[in-house]
Amino acid sequence: MAKSTGRFFGGIEGGGTKFICAVGSSPDDLRAEARFATAGPERTIQETIAFFQEQIGQIGPLAGMGLACFGPIDLNPESPTYGFITSTPKPGWANVDILGGISRGLGMPVAFDTDVNGAALGEWRWGAGQGVNSLIYLTVGTGIGGGALVEGRPVHGLVHPEMGHMLIPHDRDVDPFPGVCPFHADCLEGLATGLAMEKRWGKRAEELPLEHPAWELEAEYLAAGLVNLIMAYSPERIILGGGVMQQVQLFPLIREKVVSKLAGYVDSPAIRKEIDQYIVPAGLGKLAGVLGAIALADTR
């Protein structure tokens, strides 16, 4: 256990497959952590509350609490369903008031955002996003999701960004695979998620050898997605996380293809000369989400 700053926050990364809860104030100062598989909402909310109640019993009241949650979620504080998970296909979890359940259970307000906005915030504060004002965090795993910070603040809007579902060029002569997205078939997520790799090649991504053409194609799609995010936001940095991005051979391929697709149009030294520092791996690893939740708690 690292030294205490005397001011602790609670952070919850609410994921579709697991929940991570932690108490602390920074990556160097995490007092406690718990992980459990995401069960039904009632049990999961109960486990979350129990963990923090125990912590509070030991160290006293927390200075704040944040929840970075899988979605889609309702982020509009004026909406009657603020804090709900809305239309998820995950059984039992549609229209669940997760924020209200946790907040009422703990008797304290809880800051709330998407898992990817949380990770973006965590990376910005303590990880690979330090020193810039705007960034994109994109996670490539079972799904593809993205969060954006503009002037250091997570971007919301009508709902929240769903960057995995951008439409990108798909040359069926090169790649006849139809895509796996149940909504859009061959959107970015449909073509480039870990699941798409597995279905296209008949093997899990981590089992494909380095020289397999899968990586070139994967980099092609991810680079198209990043070009679109660069054109949409002009972010100062792009951070890539998630299971598929553990295959670090992807980074040089993606960078090269982004530069090639931009074709000199975005005239910045960050792209011309420093692309290695522009498109970077996540720095906080599996703790990005829960640290992001702590950062959320600490910025409200």
Add this chain to the structure above:
Amino acid sequence: MAKSTGRFFGGIEGGGTKFICAVGSSPDDLRAEARFATAGPERTIQETIAFFQEQIGQIGPLAGMGLACFGPIDLNPESPTYGFITSTPKPGWANVDILGGISRGLGMPVAFDTDVNGAALGEWRWGAGQGVNSLIYLTVGTGIGGGALVEGRPVHGLVHPEMGHMLIPHDRDVDPFPGVCPFHADCLEGLATGLAMEKRWGKRAEELPLEHPAWELEAEYLAAGLVNLIMAYSPERIILGGGVMQQVQLFPLIREKVVSKLAGYVDSPAIRKEIDQYIVPAGLGKLAGVLGAIALADTR
């Protein structure tokens, strides 16, 4: 001349083909306006300064000045080339210190942003963007450009958004036209700009009859671009302006295709039920840019 509020701003829309200068405080209160063709930078800057000096001579000092400028431009106040037009192919205009030239000539600070961010700001304050916190303004004309407001502020970043150059699906069996973008061939701008329509069909857009298949295809590409902007930003409203969007038959086609491409994934009444109020024509017409420049002057 409308009644005076006693507090006037100067606004400049610096366009690649023409400059529009105005003095006033709102669309209902424009005291003076001038338009002139964009010549070389020296002469154009001189004409701009002369107009405002004359105005200042008549009404006294202005409360502020804003310039919404064609690009790419350098928006980073810490950069040695802040306020420059950077890598434009427009002859004579690359590496021109337009902001410095105007600001020094008038002896006053000038707020500075892209023409499309300016238009987004003008529409937000007085036009079709009133009442929301985040919006996209996309202009479809000779080129395609976009500006974004998040929480009422224009989005910058590494450089500034270049939404026209997003990469979108292009089915060459349906449309073998290769695209006109000199950088990316068949990016959104390459496929859907007015110039692309003219080259593809051999006629200027405004000469193509309503029943011509050009409109369906144009709506297809613009809808793909808007889907990507919705996925990237989740804006609360999308405003479409520019010469091509004067063809109002495009609006219902675009709306229908956006809803169809989203395929129910973004679960919001704005898209399910109120798409007519979600994707809307610009409200300020040809004054959006110069009013945006006045809004820029009035928010610093």
